[in-house]
Amino acid sequence: MQAGNVAIYGLGNMGYPLAERIGRQFSTQVFDLDSAQLKRAQEAFGAERIASPEMLADTSIVVLCLPTPAVSLSVLRQIAPHLPTGAVVLETSTVNPEHIVAEQAVLENLGIHLVDASIMAGVGQMVAGTASLALGGNLDAIAKAQPVLDAIASKQTNFGPLGAGAAAKVINNAVAHAVMVVVAEAGALATAAGVDSAKLIALLSDAQMGLHRPLTYRYADRIMKGDYDGGMPLDAARKDSVLALQLAQTLGVPLFAIQGSHSVYDMGVAAGYGRDDYAAVAKLWADWGCPTVPDPATR
Ligand SMILES: NC(=O)c1ccc[n+]([C@@H]2O[C@H](COP(=O)([O-])OP(=O)(O)OC[C@H]3O[C@@H](n4cnc5c(N)ncnc54)[C@H](O)[C@@H]3O)[C@@H](O)[C@H]2O)c1
Numbered sequence: 001m002q003a004g005n006v007a008i009y010g011l012g013n014m015g016y017p018l019a020e021r022i023g024r025q026f027s028t029q030v031f032d033l034d035s036a037q038l039k040r041a042q043e044a045f046g047a048e049r050i051a052s053p054e055m056l057a058d059t060s061i062v063v064l065c066l067p068t069p070a071v072s073l074s075v076l077r078q079i080a081p082h083l084p085t086g087a088v089v090l091e092t093s094t095v096n097p098e099h100i101v102a103e104q105a106v107l108e109n110l111g112i113h114l115v116d117a118s119i120m121a122g123v124g125q126m127v128a129g130t131a132s133l134a135l136g137g138n139l140d141a142i143a144k145a146q147p148v149l150d151a152i153a154s155k156q157t158n159f160g161p162l163g164a165g166a167a168a169k170v171i172n173n174a175v176a177h178a179v180m181v182v183v184a185e186a187g188a189l190a191t192a193a194g195v196d197s198a199k200l201i202a203l204l205s206d207a208q209m210g211l212h213r214p215l216t217y218r219y220a221d222r223i224m225k226g227d228y229d230g231g232m233p234l235d236a237a238r239k240d241s242v243l244a245l246q247l248a249q250t251l252g253v254p255l256f257a258i259q260g261s262h263s264v265y266d267m268g269v270a271a272g273y274g275r276d277d278y279a280a281v282a283k284l285w286a287d288w289g290c291p292t293v294p295d296p297a298t299r
Contacts, residue, residue, distance in 0.1 A: 005060045006148055007050060009075050010093070011037035014119060015065030017126045018092065018152055022063065023047055025151045029055060053082040061148050062089045065119075069099035076106045085111035088145045092117050092133075092152070096170060097163030100136070104162060113141035116162060117149060118169030132156060134172075136165035179211070181257040189244070192251035218279035223292055231277030238265035238274075 008019040011032040022028055023045030030041045031050040041047040050056070056079055066072045072093050083089075089112060091103060097116075104114045114137060121131030132155035135142060142149070142158065149156060159168045183204070190200045204211045222228060241262045248255045264281050271287065273280040282292040 005058060006063065007031070007056055007059045007061070007079075008047075008063045008065065009079075010065035010067070011041055012065065012067065013123050014092075014126060016041070017123060018063070018065055018119070019047065020045055021126070021129070022148060022151045026148065029059060053079045056082045057084060059083060060087050061145055062087065063148065063152075064089065064091050064093055066093045069093070069095045069102075072099065073102055073106065076103055080106050080110055080112060083110070083112055086113075086144075088113045088115060088141050090115050090117045090145055090148065091166070092119050094118060094169055094173075095166050097167050100163040100166050113138055113144070114162065115141050115145055115149075116165040117145075117152070117156075118165045119153075120169060120172060121153070126153075129154070134159055134165035134168040136160060136167075137162045178257060183211075185253070185255050185258050188253045189248055189251065189255075192253050193247065214279075218277070219282075219292070222277055222279040223282045226295075228273075228276035228280045228283070231279070233275050234265060234268045234278040234280050235274035237278035238262075238269055241265050 006022055006026045007029040008015065008022060009031050011019055011030055011034065015032070016037060019028060019030055019041055023041070028041070028045065028047040029050045030038060030047040032038055038047075038049050042049060048055075056062070062079065062083065064072050064075065066075060072091060072095060076089065089103070089107060091100060091114060095116075100114065100116050107114050116134075116136040118134040119126065119131055120134050125131045131153040133149060133153045135149070135156055135158045157165075157168075159165045186204070187197060187200065189195075190197060203209055206212075207216065222231070241258075244258060245255065245262060247253075248258075264284065265278070267284055268274070268278075268281050271284060273283055276283070285292050
């Protein structure tokens with residue numbers, strides 16, 4: 001890859017350390033609305049300020065790390081006509097697949113490729129070099145951008161077609177945020193019930209216990225194989241879930257996520273899945289036309 005050909009748009013909390021990592025290996029061009037950040041990048045790693053998009057005529061890789069999908073699209077509309085054919089844009093901002101599709105529509109007629117490269121990490125991990133990227137897009141385009149992707153993060157997972165990396169990132173965050181609420185509720189219940197917090201944390205950290213098993217056993221094994229025989233019946237899981245709601249009522253602890261989840265067990269029993277292993281809640285999503293695995297093995 002030639003020097004002087006990586007342009008980075010967005011030098012914010014995440015964008016700056018990302019640009020700094022690229023700047024250690026490549027000569028960079030940078031743009032941000034914040035002139036202090038531009039000056040910082042110029043002084044720290046010799047980045048060239050992009051005074052106008054005409055300066056991108058020899059730029060083969062563009063990295064976006066911008067605050068909203070609308071800003072990414074607006075920046076691309078301004079710069080795309082000035083990029084050389086064959087350039088690759090890496091969208092590292094957190095966006096949805098529909099935004100990736102809209103960005104692709106701006107680029108494809110110009111012969112410019114797009115790769116979604118969502119950042120699966122916080123700022124500290126980006127600084128420490130332990131971030132990972134969730135990729136989606138054309139393999140040739142990914143190969144062309146590989147040295148820059150490697151400069152950002154050595155750990156990368158290719159999730160497949162354009163937009164799949166962005167979707168994986170959004171799903172990962174959705175899981176983290178939902179589990180955060182469940183964990184907060186669990187802590188409140190435990191504290192009210194006199195269960196030691198540190199011991200609760202140790203219990204839920206155990207790979208064989210409630211936090212991990214639904215994913216690592218029930219999804220990864222049972223749902224993937226469509227195997228709902230034996231195990232813990234959905235009826236019994238519903239009964240235990242009733243006990244948790246009763247405990248919360250007795251102790252006066254408000255529940256939201258755990259209470260909402262209980263309704264799914266009611267629906268599973270109503271659908272006739274009471275004697276299946278409780279992983280059979282996945283069958284409800286298959287019944288609704290949204291199977292949890294591509295193969296309708298959940299049936
Ligand atoms: N901060 C994190 O921990 C983190 C983690 C993963 C992903 N992300 C994603 O990375 C993206 C950037 O995050 P951040 O934390 O750096 O955000 P930020 O708000 O700190 O920075 C955004 C930067 O974009 C600049 N900007 C706004 N409009 C611009 C434009 N038209 N042209 C050029 N620059 C412009 C702003 O001046 C600002 O410096 C977001 O999509 C975010 O969701 C952030």
